[in-house]
Amino acid sequence: MGFSGAAVIDSLFTEVGLTSYAYWFTGFSAMSEVAGFEHLLGIADTMQAFTS
Numbered sequence: 001m002g003f004s005g006a007a008v009i010d011s012l013f014t015e016v017g018l019t020s021y022a023y024w025f026t027g028f029s030a031m032s033e034v035a036g037f038e039h040l041l042g043i044a045d046t047m048q049a050f051t052s
Helices: 012-016
Strands: 005-008 031-035
Touching: none
Parallel strands: 005 031
Antiparallel strands: none
16 A cells, blocks of 8 residues: 655754755655645755655
8 A cells, every 4th residue: 555645844844954855755656745845944955856
């Protein structure tokens, strides 16, 4: 059974200090929505974040 639905990136991600979200959602072809991109400050690498 795969993932189906939405992902929410909340304000806690701002505090972590991530610089990459490459491959985060790879293979999640049934994902219908991602919300909260405004919390991904300082991200430099988005390579294939949504490859399915």
